[in-house]
Amino acid sequence: MKVPFGGDYNPEQWPEDVWKDDYRLFDAARIDTVTLGVFTWTLTQPAPDVYDFSTLDRVVAKAEAEGRNVCLATGTGAHPAWLARAHPEVTRVDFEGRKHRYGARHNSCPSSPVFRRLSTEVARRIAQRYAGNPAIVAWHVGNEYGGACYCDLCAAGFRDWLRQRYETLDGLNAAWYTTFWSHTFTDWDEIEPPSALTEHWRGPDHTAFQGITLDYLRFMSDAMLANYLDEKAAIRESDPTTPVTTNLMGMFRGIDYHRWASHLDFVSWDNYPPDDTSQARMALTHDLMRGLKDGQPFWLMEQTPSVTACRDVNPLKRPGVMRLWSWQAVAHGADAVLFFQMRASRGASEKYHGAVIGHSGRSDTRVFGEVAALGAELERLGAATLGARTPARVALLFDWDSWWALELSDGPSRLVRYQQVVLAYHRALWDAGVGVDVVAVTADLSRYDVVVAPALHMLKGDLARRLEEVAARGGSVVTTFLSGRVDEDDNAFLMDVPGPLGALMGVRVDEWDARDQEFVNPVRLGDQTVESRLLFELVIPQGAEVVGTYQADFYAGTPAVTRNAFGAGHGWYVAAGLDQAGVSWVLRQVLDRHELYGPYPEVPDLETAVRVAPDGTRLLFLLNHNAEPVSLTARFDGVDLLTGTTVQSGQMLHMEARGVMVVRQ
C-alpha cells in the first residue's frame, strides 16, 4: 500500500511497440497507476450499432499484465463525430445562441436524450466488460464536466427543474421578482434560458434578472450531475463496490461541487494553477476539494510534470517545483499523485502539454528524472499518509451560490471578485500555518473554534443561527462587506445590512461606496495603517466595538472593522476591502485568542500542514516554497520519512530551496 503514482495514459494513440518502451520507463519511475480510456468513445463505439473493445482490451490487459493499477474511464468527455452527424441535437447551443456543430470536447448537450442514452450505454458496456478485473481501482466518469448549453432541450429541462423547485408560477414569479420590468411569467413555456439572446448584456455576468441566471447555473450544474449519475448507475449494474469518481477542476465557477460531492465515492481533481506563484491558491483549492467530502482524502488526478499548453504563456515548472507541489497536495489530503500525461501526444492542441515521456521518448531528461525521483520517494513513504485526516479548528465557508450571486450582481462593484476575497482570508490563515477546512455553508460548524465567511453574499437556511451558536459557545466568526445581503432567491433582506447576521455582528450598514482600483482609503488597525480598496461600507455600530477606522473621505473616523461580543465569543465584521496585511492583522487577532498557529507563522512561504493517520500518527509537512534555502530551529521532534533523519526540537534545520520534509511526530 502506497500513494498511487502515475496518470493519464493514452496508448491507443501509439503503435503497440511503443507500449513496451512506456512500461520500461514506468518501471524506472515507479509509476504504478494509469488512468486509461479518457477519450475513447469513438474507439469503443465507432458506429451507432458497433461496439469494438479490441484496442481497449489490449490496453487494459497490458496494464494488468504489467502489474499496474488502473483508473478506467468511460471515455465520454467528447462524443463521436458520427453521433453529432446522426443526431445534431447532441451538440450544444452556446451562450450567444449559436448552435454548434461537431468539434472540440466537452461538447455534449447534457439534456439531449440520445446523448444520455448512448453515453450511459457505453459506460454500461465498459463496466460489464472490465468489472472484476483486479487491476481496476477506480472508475473515472466523463472528464472535467463543465460548460453550459442553452438549447431548446435544455430550456425544457430548465422548466421541469423549475416546476420541481417552485411548484407554481406564483412561487417562481415571487422568487425571481418578476413584477420588476413587467417580467411576470404566465406560462412555464414562456421561460427561456438566460443568455445573450434573452436577459444578458455584456456577457454571462450581466443579467437583467439575477434570479433567473442563478437558477440556470444551479440547473446546469444539476443537469451535468445527472449525466454523471447516468453513467455511475450503469457502472453499478456490474460493479457494486469499486469507487467511482470524476475529475473536478478546483475553484471552477461553472459547477457547484457541493451539489455533486455526495455522489462521488472519492473526490479527484486536476491542479493547473494559473502561474508559478500559486502556492497559497493551491492550498485553498486542496482544502476546498478535501472539504467536499468532509475531510476524506482525495486524488490529485492531474497535474503537469512541466508545462501546460493552453495558456497564452506556458512557463516551465522550475526544478523542484513539481516535487514540492506534489507533496503539498499530499500534505493537504491527497492520497494519489497523478499526472497528465504519461506520453506526449504527437498532434492537436495538447502536443506541447508536458508529459512524463516526451516526443523523443527519452528517460535522461530533467523532467523524467524528477518524476522518477518522486516515484522513489513515494515508495519510501509507503502507506504512512494513506487515509490520514487533516485536523482543523478553523473553517472557511465557501459557497457557490454566494460566488454566483456576488458576481452576477448589478452593483455595487464588478471589481469585487469572490475568489480574490476568499483567497485573501484563506491566505492569512495559511501564512499562519493553521489547518483550515474549506466547507459548504451546510457543514457542521460545531467542531470549529473559528469560522471565517468572506463575502457571504447569500445567506441560506439556518446559517445565521448556526454562526451565532459558534460565537455563543466562545468561538469567533468573521465576515466581511457584502455579506448577508440576499436570500436564497437573491432577493434582498428587508432589514438592515448585514441582514440576519446583524445581531451577531452588532452593526448596521446603510450605505456603501465603490471605487476604482486606484482609490485607497487607509484603515487604522491597532498601531498600523493598511490600505483598503474597491468597497467601503459605512458602519453604524449597534453594540460592536470599533477595531479599525477609515482614515480618509467623508466617512473618515468611522468603523472599517468591528468586533462584537456575542455570548462567550465574537462576531467580527470587516467592512472594507482590506489589503492582505489588513486581512492578516484581523485574522491574527482571532488566532491569538484561540492560540491557533502552526510552528512557523513568521517564516514567509514556509508552509506547514498536519495529517493524522488512521492509527493516530501525526505527520508534519514542511514545504519551503521559497526559491532560496531557509534555516530554522526545529520546534518539534520526529523523523523525516523522506530521509530517515531524526529531528529534535531545538536543533537547526536547513531546508533547501523548494525543500520538503515529512516528519512523523
Next chain:
Amino acid sequence: MKVPFGGDYNPEQWPEDVWKDDYRLFDAARIDTVTLGVFTWTLTQPAPDVYDFSTLDRVVAKAEAEGRNVCLATGTGAHPAWLARAHPEVTRVDFEGRKHRYGARHNSCPSSPVFRRLSTEVARRIAQRYAGNPAIVAWHVGNEYGGACYCDLCAAGFRDWLRQRYETLDGLNAAWYTTFWSHTFTDWDEIEPPSALTEHWRGPDHTAFQGITLDYLRFMSDAMLANYLDEKAAIRESDPTTPVTTNLMGMFRGIDYHRWASHLDFVSWDNYPPDDTSQARMALTHDLMRGLKDGQPFWLMEQTPSVTACRDVNPLKRPGVMRLWSWQAVAHGADAVLFFQMRASRGASEKYHGAVIGHSGRSDTRVFGEVAALGAELERLGAATLGARTPARVALLFDWDSWWALELSDGPSRLVRYQQVVLAYHRALWDAGVGVDVVAVTADLSRYDVVVAPALHMLKGDLARRLEEVAARGGSVVTTFLSGRVDEDDNAFLMDVPGPLGALMGVRVDEWDARDQEFVNPVRLGDQTVESRLLFELVIPQGAEVVGTYQADFYAGTPAVTRNAFGAGHGWYVAAGLDQAGVSWVLRQVLDRHELYGPYPEVPDLETAVRVAPDGTRLLFLLNHNAEPVSLTARFDGVDLLTGTTVQSGQMLHMEARGVMVVRQ
C-alpha cells in the same frame, strides 16, 4: 405651485401595507409627485385578451387619496413574456444578426405591427381609464427609448422610409455613392439594414457605406418616434390637454432628439452622469435638453439619490452632492426634481440602485435625510423658478447628424469623439459663467452674439449662410477642425475644406494629420503655449488672420487658429485638437469682445447661472462644485431664497463645500 418633487414609484412590487409606510415617509420628505406604472404592461394585460387594471387602480387611487401629483406611464418599456411567445416577431434582431427571445427590457422591434397595435391599445385603455383624474399632471410614454432592431420587418420599414426620402433608386444610389465598390441597387428589396452581416466590420462605427448607416440611424430614430406617437395619439383620444412626454437620456447617440422634440409636450430626462466629476458635462446636457424645445423648462425625470447599479463601479454620491446636482438642474431650466426610485426593489438588476427608501425602510439614513432636506428647501422656494427662462447670448450647435457622420467616418481619426470636442467648447463657456443655449443647427441664430459650432462635420441646408449672417451683423462664429466636410448625404463637398464655411472662415485646408493620443504639437496662442492632439489640419489662410501657430513638425509656424473679419464680425477657425486651456483661451478672446462673462469667471468650479421668471424676476444660482468652501466678494445684490439672507454687493460671502445659493436679484 412649486417644483414637483418625488419620482418613480412601484408599489405593485409590494404588499399594500408597505404603501402606508411609503406615504408616511413621502410626507416626511415633502414628496408630492410620483411616476407610476413605468413597467406594468403584463400587470395590466396579463393575457392577449385580458386587461386587468385592478392593481393599477389601487395604486393610482392611493396616490390621489394621499394628495400626490401623478405622472402616469403607459408601461410599455418592456413587453410581456406571453407576447413574445405568441408573436416572436416582437423581439429584436440585434446588430450581430441574432434574433432575440424574450428577456430584458427595451426589447421590442419598433416595426412590429403586433407590438405597435398592442402597445397602442394598452396606452389607449390606460388613458381611457385614468384621463380626468385630477392627480394626473403628465403622461409618460414608454421608457428611455433606445436600442436598434435589424429584423426583416425593420428592413421593410427602412425601404419604405428610403422611398419617402429618395423617391427613386437613382436618387438613393447618388446619395449613397454606390458606384463605389459596385454597390448600385437595382431594386429596393436588395437593400439590407447595415449590420455586422452586411456593411459593418469591427462594430457599429465601422461601415463600408456611411450613407447607408447614417440613414438607418435616422430611420431607427423615426421608427421609435412612431412608437411614441402611436401611444401619444391613443392618449389624446381621451385626454386632449394633459402634457405627454417620455424620459430622454441626455447625450444619447442612438436617437436624434431634435427629430423628436416637437412631439414632446415638455422635455424630461434621466441624469446618470458617468462619475462624480461630471458637473460640466451635466451642465452641457441640461442645456441640450432645454434647447430641444427652444428653452422651455424641462423635467429632471430621474436621478439617483445615492448610487447607480449598472456600472462596473458604482460610487456613492458624497454628502451634499445630490442636493447640489438637483439645484444645478433647476438652475439650467428644470421645473421638476424627481428620483429613480422611491423604494428599492428587492430583486433583479436594480436592487442595489439607490432609492429614497432602502430595503430596511428606514427614515434615519443619511440619504433619506438629504432627500427630506431638499424637499423642505424646494417647498421654501415655492413657485419662484417655475416657468423661468434662461437668457443666453451664446449658442452652441449640437447636431446628431454630425455626431454620427464624424464617428462613422473612415479617416482621419477614430480617436476624435464628437462629445469630447463639444464638451471642451461648452466647458470653456461654462467656466466663464456664460449662459449658453445648446441648439439644433436649424435653430434661429438671430438672437445670439456668439455661435460656437465644434466639429460641425456635416453642413446641411442654409446653415453656412445663416452663420455668415451672424458674423455679418457683428457676431462671432467659432468652428473647428473636421467641420464643413460633408453634405446631408455624407458626401464630401467638391470644394476646399471647410466647404461652404470657407468664405466665413477665410481659410483653406488641403491636408491634415492624425496622430495617437501620445503625440503633442504645441500651439502658440498669444503669450502662452498650449497642447494640441489627435488632429492637425494644415491651414492656408485665404484672408484670415493667424491667431495661433503650430510649434512642431514639418508644418511648424503654420496656422493652428485663425480669425477672419467678416462683415462687422468674425469667423474663428480652430484647426487643431487644442487642450482645454487652448479652447478656453480662444473662447475668452471671443467673450472679451462681446463682454460676456458670469460674475465669477475666475473661480474654478463655482458655477453661476441665471433664470428669469415669467414676471421678469432674475434669479442668480451659485453652485459650489468644490469639495471645499469658497469665500467670495458679492458682485450682486439680492436675497438668497434658500435662507432668506440679504446679500449686498461688496460683502463677503462664504459658500460651504457643495453649497448652493438662489439669489433673487
Next chain:
Amino acid sequence: MKVPFGGDYNPEQWPEDVWKDDYRLFDAARIDTVTLGVFTWTLTQPAPDVYDFSTLDRVVAKAEAEGRNVCLATGTGAHPAWLARAHPEVTRVDFEGRKHRYGARHNSCPSSPVFRRLSTEVARRIAQRYAGNPAIVAWHVGNEYGGACYCDLCAAGFRDWLRQRYETLDGLNAAWYTTFWSHTFTDWDEIEPPSALTEHWRGPDHTAFQGITLDYLRFMSDAMLANYLDEKAAIRESDPTTPVTTNLMGMFRGIDYHRWASHLDFVSWDNYPPDDTSQARMALTHDLMRGLKDGQPFWLMEQTPSVTACRDVNPLKRPGVMRLWSWQAVAHGADAVLFFQMRASRGASEKYHGAVIGHSGRSDTRVFGEVAALGAELERLGAATLGARTPARVALLFDWDSWWALELSDGPSRLVRYQQVVLAYHRALWDAGVGVDVVAVTADLSRYDVVVAPALHMLKGDLARRLEEVAARGGSVVTTFLSGRVDEDDNAFLMDVPGPLGALMGVRVDEWDARDQEFVNPVRLGDQTVESRLLFELVIPQGAEVVGTYQADFYAGTPAVTRNAFGAGHGWYVAAGLDQAGVSWVLRQVLDRHELYGPYPEVPDLETAVRVAPDGTRLLFLLNHNAEPVSLTARFDGVDLLTGTTVQSGQMLHMEARGVMVVRQ
C-alpha cells in the same frame, strides 16, 4: 520605356466633364498608366441577363485616346446586390457561423457555383471586348483576395480537397491525430470547417485540432486561387499573351502566396504599411513579393500618396516620404509605381483615403506637387531599372505553413509571433545593407552563401537535407527556437528538438520556458550582453560550440546561441528570443565570415540596395530614411541618375533628409 506611373482610376464615379480635368492633371504629373474597372461588376452587368459596357467603353476609350497604358480589371472584387438577392449562397458564412447578407466587398463565397460561373463570365466578356486594345498592358483579376467562408458549399469543397490530399479517412485521421479527444472521422461528411462553432475557442488562432485548421487555411487559399484561375482562363480565351495578375497584400496571413505565385504572370502588391516607421518592414515585404517569382520584378500596384482611411489613426506621409518609399520599392525590384487612387471618391468608406487629386480638384497642393515631381523623376530615369534583377547571396526562408502552425499552436507561447521573429532577422540583414532574397522553403538554395530560417516551425520534404547541403559546401545556416518542431501535418517529430535539423545544428532541446513580455533573461554574446524575452529553450550541445549563454534563472550559464561546424560551413542555433541587438550581433558574425555587407552598414536607416539591369549595368540605390540629412564618404563611383551628378569614391556626399540617389556604377 519607363517605369509605369499612375494608379487606380474610377471615372465611372464622375460626370464626363470631370474626366477632362483628370487627364489635364495626369499630364501635369506624367501619369502614364491607369488601372480601370476594379469595382465594376454591377456597372457592366446590372441584371442577371444584361451586360452593359457602354460606360466602361467610354472609360477605356478615353484612356486610350489620351495615350495612357491601361491595367484593366475584371471588376469582381465585390458582387452585385442583385446577385446576393437572387442567389443568397454567394455571400459568405463567417468564422462565427453567421450567414452574411449583401454588403461590403470581398464578400463572395469562393465555392459558390453561381459566383464562380458569373464572375468567370464577366471576366470572359471583358476580355472578349477589350483584348487587343493596344493600351492594355495587363489584366487585373479581382482585388485583394482574402477573407474566408465557412458555408456548407465550402464544407463540401473542403471535403473534396481532403479526399484529394489524403485519399482515405485513415490517412486523414492519422494526419489530424484524431485518436486524441475521440475525434476519429468515420465518414467524410462528418468533417466540418473549423470555426467558432466547431473546433475553435477564443478566435481563429485557438483550435482544438491544429491539423484541421491548417488544412482549412490551405484549402481556402486554394479555393480563392481557383476563383482567380477561373477568370484568368476566361481571359486567356481571348488574349493569350498580355500578362495577368492580381494585387496581393504583402505579408498577408490569410493566403499562402507561394501556392499562387506560379499562376501570376507578374506579382503586384499594395503597400499600406502600418505606420511611418515601417521602412525595414517594407523592405522585407518587397523582398518577399519579389521572391514569389524567383526575383522577377513586380509592380507596386497601390500605395497612398498621403493618407489611408481605414486605420483608427491615419497619419499623413511627411514631405518626401511618398517619394522615398516609391524609390524604395524600385530599389527592391518594383517595375511600376502606382497609387490608390487618382481622384478621391466623394462618399463611402474611402472618401478620406488620400488621392492624387482631392475633392477640390486642385493641382497646387503639396501632395499633387510631390506626385508630379516623382513623375518627372521617373521620366528622367527612363528604362534604366526595367527588368533589373536584385542579386543576393543571402536567403531568408518565409513559410506560410510555419506561420500558421506557429500561431495556431497551443503552447508554448501565444506571444511569439511569426512576423516579428522574421522581421528581426531580416532587419539585421537590412541594417547591414545586404541583399536578401525572401524565398519559399522549396526554393533552390544552391546559390546562397547564407540561409536564415527564423521560427521554421514546420519542416517539410527534404528541406533539412537541403539546408545541410548549404552548410556542407561552406555556407551558413541560421535557425531559431521553435524550429524543426512539426511535420507537414503539424505532428511533432518523434525525435529530439530541433527534429531533422538536429544534426546540422548539433544541439538537443528537451525543455523550454515561456514568459511574459516583462521577463528578461540577459544573454552574453562575445563582450556584450543583450536581452532575451518570451521563449527560452534549454540547449544541450551535441557537438555545437557555445556562442552565447543565458545569464539568469536556473539555466544560467547554459547555451542560448550555438554554432555547429558542419562540413565546410556552420549551423547556427538561436535558442532564445533575442532582442534586435542580439539578433544583429549573431547575423553580423555570419556576414563577417562571408564578407557580405553593403557600403554603409554603420549608418542607421541609410538603406542601400542594388539592382542589375538586363545589360549588366549595376544600379546602387541609396535611401536616407532619416528625417535629418546625412553626410557620407562615397564608397563607390558612378552617376546619380536622378541628378546626373557624377560621384567619385572618397568624395563627400550630402544626402538630404529622406533623400534618394540612384547611382549607375
